[in-house]
Amino acid sequence: MGPGFQRHRLERSPRRCRGRTRHLPYAAPARAEDLSRPPPAYLDVGSAETFRDETGAYAGRLWQSGTQCALHVWPGGFHGFDEFAPQARLSRRAKHMRRQWLSSLLAAGQADR
Numbered sequence: 001m002g003p004g005f006q007r008h009r010l011e012r013s014p015r016r017c018r019g020r021t022r023h024l025p026y027a028a029p030a031r032a033e034d035l036s037r038p039p040p041a042y043l044d045v046g047s048a049e050t051f052r053d054e055t056g057a058y059a060g061r062l063w064q065s066g067t068q069c070a071l072h073v074w075p076g077g078f079h080g081f082d083e084f085a086p087q088a089r090l091s092r093r094a095k096h097m098r099r100q101w102l103s104s105l106l107a108a109g110q111a112d113r
Contacts, residue, residue: 030058040068042101046077
């Protein structure tokens with residue numbers, strides 16, 4: 001777990017969401033039962049991230065449903081690594097890849113018009 005992300009907060013967070021948002025897929029898209037029509041997804045996660053396995057499983061479900069999905073696992077990255085150390089090489093690379101994916105997606109959408 002990375003700096004600033006504490007286990008007691010992780011353990012409390014699902015309880016906070018259960019009562020109010022458990023049926024809202026946008027609160028936690030990985031918990032959605034129906035993945036038949038989500039938009040393209042870009043998922044990235046650090047290899048030391050608390051939610052690494054959950055993110056990988058979600059990517060697998062998206063691929064099985066036929067949804068366009070990109071998954072990047074950043075070596076040594078922890079939860080929020082790119083914001084905690086924005087000037088680090090890994091952070092800059094992760095942000096660059098996100099922008100590149102989004103630019104490609106938007107360019108493809110323009111070509112379809």
